[in-house]
Amino acid sequence: MGYEGVPGLVATREAYGETTLVVDPARIVEACTHLRDGEGFNFCSDVSAVDYLGWGETGVAGYIGTRDGRDLHEPGSQGLARVPEPKPKRFAVNYHLLAVAGEPRRVRVQAWLDDGETIASVVPVWPTADWHEREVWDLMGISFAGHPNLRRILLDDDWEGHPLRKDYPVGGEPVRFSEAE
Amino acid sequence: MALEDGKRLADLGLQSERLLWPTRGPHAKGPGVFEQEVAALEQAVGLTTLQKAVAWAQSKSMWPDTFGLACCAIEMMSIVTSRYDIARFGMEAWRASPRQADLLIVSGRVAHKMAGPLRQIYDQMLEPKWVIAMGACASSGGMFNNYTVLQGVDKIVPVDIHVPGCPPRPEALMEGIIRLHEKVRAGVPPAYEIRGVAS
Amino acid sequence: MTAVLPKRAPVYEGTRVPSPIPTVLRVDPGKHDLEDVLRVNFGPNHPSMHGVLRLIVDLDGERIAGLSAVIGYLHTGFEKTMEQKTWWKSITYPTRVDYVGFQANELVYVLAIEKLLEIEVPRKATWMRQCLSELTRIQSHLVWLGTSALELGAISVFWYAFRERDVILDLFELVTGVRMHTRYFQAGGLAEDIPPGFYAQARAFCERMPKAVDEYEQLLDSQQIWLERTKGVGLLSADDALALGQSGPVLRASGVNWDLRKSIPYLAYDEVDFNVPVYFGGDVYDRYKVHMDEMRESTRIVAQCLERLEGMESEPWIADDRKVVLPPREELHTSMESLIHHFKIVTEGYRVPEGEVYVAIESPRGESACYVCSDGGPKPWRVKLRAPSFVALEATATCMTDAYVADFIAVVGSLDAVMGDTDR
Numbered sequence: 102m103g104y105e106g107v108p109g110l111v112a113t114r115e116a117y118g119e120t121t122l123v124v125d126p127a128r129i130v131e132a133c134t135h136l137r138d139g140e141g142f143n144f145c146s147d148v149s150a151v152d153y154l155g156w157g158e159t160g161v162a163g164y165i166g167t168r169d170g171r172d173l174h175e176p177g178s179q180g181l182a183r184v185p186e187p188k189p190k191r192f193a194v195n196y197h198l199l200a201v202a203g204e205p206r207r208v209r210v211q212a213w214l215d216d217g218e219t220i221a222s223v224v225p226v227w228p229t230a231d232w233h234e235r236e237v238w239d240l241m242g243i244s245f246a247g248h249p250n251l252r253r254i255l256l257d258d259d260w261e262g263h264p265l266r267k268d269y270p271v272g273g274e275p276v277r278f279s280e281a282e
Numbered sequence: 283m284a285l286e287d288g289k290r291l292a293d294l295g296l297q298s299e300r301l302l303w304p305t306r307g308p309h310a311k312g313p314g315v316f317e318q319e320v321a322a323l324e325q326a327v328g329l330t331t332l333q334k335a336v337a338w339a340q341s342k343s344m345w346p347d348t349f350g351l352a353c354c355a356i357e358m359m360s361i362v363t364s365r366y367d368i369a370r371f372g373m374e375a376w377r378a379s380p381r382q383a384d385l386l387i388v389s390g391r392v393a394h395k396m397a398g399p400l401r402q403i404y405d406q407m408l409e410p411k412w413v414i415a416m417g418a419c420a421s422s423g424g425m426f427n428n429y430t431v432l433q434g435v436d437k438i439v440p441v442d443i444h445v446p447g448c449p450p451r452p453e454a455l456m457e458g459i460i461r462l463h464e465k466v467r468a469g470v471p472p473a474y475e476i477r478g479v480a481s
Numbered sequence: 482m483t484a485v486l487p488k489r490a491p492v493y494e495g496t497r498v499p500s501p502i503p504t505v506l507r508v509d510p511g512k513h514d515l516e517d518v519l520r521v522n523f524g525p526n527h528p529s530m531h532g533v534l535r536l537i538v539d540l541d542g543e544r545i546a547g548l549s550a551v552i553g554y555l556h557t558g559f560e561k562t563m564e565q566k567t568w569w570k571s572i573t574y575p576t577r578v579d580y581v582g583f584q585a586n587e588l589v590y591v592l593a594i595e596k597l598l599e600i601e602v603p604r605k606a607t608w609m610r611q612c613l614s615e616l617t618r619i620q621s622h623l624v625w626l627g628t629s630a631l632e633l634g635a636i637s638v639f640w641y642a643f644r645e646r647d648v649i650l651d652l653f654e655l656v657t658g659v660r661m662h663t664r665y666f667q668a669g670g671l672a673e674d675i676p677p678g679f680y681a682q683a684r685a686f687c688e689r690m691p692k693a694v695d696e697y698e699q700l701l702d703s704q705q706i707w708l709e710r711t712k713g714v715g716l717l718s719a720d721d722a723l724a725l726g727q728s729g730p731v732l733r734a735s736g737v738n739w740d741l742r743k744s745i746p747y748l749a750y751d752e753v754d755f756n757v758p759v760y761f762g763g764d765v766y767d768r769y770k771v772h773m774d775e776m777r778e779s780t781r782i783v784a785q786c787l788e789r790l791e792g793m794e795s796e797p798w799i800a801d802d803r804k805v806v807l808p809p810r811e812e813l814h815t816s817m818e819s820l821i822h823h824f825k826i827v828t829e830g831y832r833v834p835e836g837e838v839y840v841a842i843e844s845p846r847g848e849s850a851c852y853v854c855s856d857g858g859p860k861p862w863r864v865k866l867r868a869p870s871f872v873a874l875e876a877t878a879t880c881m882t883d884a885y886v887a888d889f890i891a892v893v894g895s896l897d898a899v900m901g902d903t904d905r
Contacts, residue, residue: 117596117838143723146841149865151854156862185835185856195852197839197867201723201737202485205744209839228503229726232875240560249501255553255904256430257395264429265561272429272558349526351533352555352901353580353661356624363643378528393904396533396554399525425573428558449661 104208106139107132119209126194126212126220133196133210133226142198142208145223148233149195150241153188154267190215192243196223196230214243222248240265316461320468327469334467340384340410341463343372347383349403351390354417354449358389366452371459380406385462386439387455391419392432404439410472414458415441418448440473485744487736492718492763497882498725506539506548506878513541520547525554529632529890532900534874536889543885548878552871555904563864567830568594568668571861575851576662578866579902582621583662584613585844586851586866586902591666592747593840593853597833598668598805604749605796606670611748612683612786613656613665614842615779619690620649621845622772622779626697629769629894633710638700645693648686655679668831669806670799675790683787690780694773701769711766715880715892718763725879726872729847730775731896734760734767741843753785765895805831830859846870846897870902 104113104120109128114121124132136142190213200206212220222245223230234245235254242263245251253260262269313321329337350358361368368374377383380403392400404413415435418424421444423433435441442465445458474480499506508518519540525533533554539547559578563571575586588610595602627642650660656679657663657672665672701707717727722735732739740757742750758774760767799806807826808819825831835857841850847869854863873896880892 116836117599119839121837144728145726146848147839147850147852147865147867149852149867151837151863151865156856197850197852199841199848201739207745207839207841224503227726228498228724229872229875231503232871236871249503250505253553255556257553264558270429271427271561271565273423273427273431274433276427348528352557353577353583355532356580357661359624359628360643360647362639363647364640365644365647380526391555391557393554393556395556396525399533399554403526425577426557426562428562430556430558451660 104140107135119207121209121211123211123213126214126218129210129212130221130223130226133198133223136198136208136210137226140208141200141202142206144199144201145196145227145229145233146199146207147195147197148223148230148237149197150237150243150265151193151195152191152241152265152267153193154191156188157185189213192216192241194220194237194243216242219244219246221246222251224248239263242266317464320464320470323470324468329469333469337467337469341466343375344384344412344459344463344466345375345377345382346373346385346387347380347403347407348376348378349386349388349400351388351392351396352419354389354420357449357452357455358387358416360452361455366456368456368459371463373459380404381408383407384410385412385414385459387414387416388420388435388439388441389416389449391424391426392435393430394432395430397432397438400435401438409474411474412442412462412466412472413439414443414445414455414462416445416447416455416458417450418446420444421446424448440477440479442473485738487719487738487761489736489761491720492716492735492761496721496724497716497718497879498721499878499882503725504550504875504878506545506881508539508541508547513544513546517541518546529628529894531628531893531898534893534898534900534903536877536893538886538889540886543887545881545884545886545889548881548889550874550877552874552900552903555900557901557905559866559905560864564861567859568833568861569826569830571864572667573662573664575866576664577901578868578905579844579846579849579870579899580661581624581899582617582845584617584666585621585842585846585849587664587666588614589840589842589844589849589851590853590864590866591668592842593838593851594668594833596838596840597836597853597855599834600669600800600802600805602670602800603797605675605790605793605798606800607748608786608790608793609671609675609798610666611750611753612783612790613653614748615782615786616649616652618779618845619776619783620646622776623649625772625845625894625897626769629891630701630707632890632894633707635701635704635707638697641693641696641700645690648689652679652683652686655682667799667806669802670797672799674798680787680791683783687780687784687787691777694776694780698773708766710888710891711764711769711895712762713764713766714884714888715765715895716763717876717880721879722763722876725876727847727876728872729843729845729869729897730768730771731847731873731876733758734771735763736761741841741848745841747840747842753782755779755782765891768895768897832857832859833861841867844869846873846899846902849902866905868902868905870898870900871905873898874903 108131109125112123192214194212196210198208239253415421420435443458443462521538523536525535535551537549563574575590576583578586623642623646627639630638657665719735719737722732738759755778758771803822812819833855837854839852850867852865856862
């Protein structure tokens with residue numbers, strides 16, 4: 102697809118018709134500026150983060166439903182536990198970009214971070230990232246350096262913790278099904 | 283409608299708007315459990331004619347507050363429209379200011395962040411005031427049993443009527459409102475008096 | 482392809498996106514005397530029908546000097562809750578996110594699951610999904626029209642708009658059993674077959690709708706008060722709209738010819754004939770015109786879908802893959818495998834292969850997208866719902882530059898933000 106010129110590019114992945122560019126988090130602003138000005142991605146659709154804590158630990162069995170049934174040649178798919186491939190770090194921050202043009206294109210920029218690491222804010226590149234990055238900070242606890250207004254957005258200002266992390270409990274109350282409980 | 287000493291609601295032909303409840307003909311059913319209970323309460327409470335008149339007036343023009351939170355608010359807007367027409371019951375005047383409202387229909391999920399403003403709105407309403415918890419989320423937290431949704435709005439405000447549904451049909455909400463009117467006319471005090479909580 | 486970006490003079494020169502924070506208007510001490518500025522809180526419960534949005538507004542007389550939005554009063558934790566449910570059960574959640582255009586979120590989530598499963602959806606399901614999506618779009622625009630007009634004082638439009646909306650909800654009830662939050666789209670197709678009587682009733686609606694839209698336009702188009710309150714109010718140029726991530730009617734009213742149904746078609750939108758309305762004024766009036774024209778175009782699409790669907794009466798409405806789709810109940814009496822499949826799907830849930838996808842559709846509010854990450858198990862690992870209303874509210878500060886306080890209800894209304902979608 103010709104994304105070799107993106108600064109800080111670590112790897113490229115193609116799956117399900119989508120291109121993912123894995124980028125070094127230290128050079129994210131350069132990469133995004135290049136994609137906006139050089140490649141025409143003038144629209145930042147979404148900035149989100151995924152927490153991979155506990156990925157692969159529950160031993161997901163390899164029985165997978167596809168159009169043709171089970172893939173018998175896939176190692177471990179005879180119903181035995183098959184672990185999904187491990188991830189480099191705990192958090193992945195995904196930037197979904199779109200080129201609003203006569204020939205539209207989509208791309209996903211992915212940066213990997215560990216707990217406590219910060220990544221530069223892309224608000225100077227696309228102002229719409231303002232609230233998206235605040236939401237990521239609020240729910241996932243990933244700090245964006247240089248963000249002009251990094252405060253909680255969806256939860257109370259004095260909330261403790263970051264709910265969407267995997268080590269944060271779902272919360273709620275136990276449901277009483279009878280008066281005896 | 284004439285108010286006479288000794289006449290009960292059932293004698294005056296008052297019934298809920300139950301479209302499928304046969305009251306005449308070969309399959310006629312007597313009053314339902316709710317009506318029987320309300321009739322029993324009415325006898326027990328024994329309002330005077332003046333109190334009955336006041337209760338009648340309160341029930342015939344109970345103005346709701348515009349407190350739409352989520353999906354249930356859209357069905358709540360539907361009861362104002364021409365097909366379901368809450369104006370038949372004198373309730374088309376939705377007041378934006380809680381100071382002028384009698385009825386708070388909590389329609390939608392209440393996040394913890396919104397619980398404070400909800401209680402503030404309830405406090406600003408003047409007595410007598412009633413609360414309808416519309417929908418599953420307001421009654422019990424609904425399908426959201428998590429860190430952010432208040433599991434039932436009756437944790438912070440006293441509720442008179444819970445209306446189930448996700449979202450309840452406009453007819454279901456109307457049923458809840460009609461039952462509230464019947465409760466009021468029977469003399470049942472608002473929920474804050476029954477529960478003895480701050481109003 | 483036709484030009485996407487407008488080739489006309491921009492709505493205003495330069496950019497009006499505030500700085501340093503793009504979503505907050507700061508009081509400019511050079512323009513306003515700080516002694517005169519009054520900070521007012523338009524709190525989470527306010528008369529306009531937008532749900533629980535809080536705006537902290539600095540007023541200098543009638544002019545807005547500063548503005549910032551506080552959201553989160555309807556944060557329901559959808560994404561966290563969906564991670565706890567199996568794929569099948571979690572389909573009931575996205576519908577309630579954007580509760581006005583409810584089938585759009587359902588559709589995008591189901592499309593994302595199907596992309597990961599690489600399952601083939603029968604064409605009857607695709608066309609019915611398209612038909613219902615367009616009915617949802619009309620229904621959502623009717624709610625928008627009714628509530629926006631109501632807030633600006635044109636109260637009677639509310640009753641006219643909801644009259645047609647109830648007809649559409651009757652159609653939903655006929656097909657799916659419920660008026661709102663239908664849970665009709667499943668991974669692989671539709672939950673049930675299309676009932677008889679749907680086509681006749683839907684055709685009657687298609688004949689009625691254009692006349693109804695004419696009625697609404699008759700009520701509003703030449704109304705002097707409406708024109709004065711909406712023309713030239715809430716300006717947003719095409720460049721600013723793109724920079725702020727706007728999509729849907731707001732972007733098209735600013736002159737950008739961008740509609741995902743035409744540019745990146747999904748379902749069967751490349752097989753139906755419809756136009757995309759684009760206006761160049763970038764104000765509230767143009768957003769209103771885009772909504773009205775879209776209602777007409779959607780009615781045309783519904784009519785075309787009905788024609789195609791009537792030729793598919795006996796076709797399957799859901800994929801045949803028993804690993805993902807529940808078997809028909811009659812089979813459970815005779816086939817052991819069906820019973821096992823049923824048991825596995827209901828108790829454990831079907832498993833979706835490991836991977837991540839991002840699927841976007843044109844919801845009534847703009848680009849609504851779903852980013853799903855699966856670990857190969859029966860529950861989603863991460864679901865991120867990209868909410869167009871969340872992004873739309875980012876534009877309030879830009880649209881309200883140099884505006885009167887009476888305009889901000891018009892502007893917030895025209896951005897068409899549903900708070901469930903914003904706060905998720």
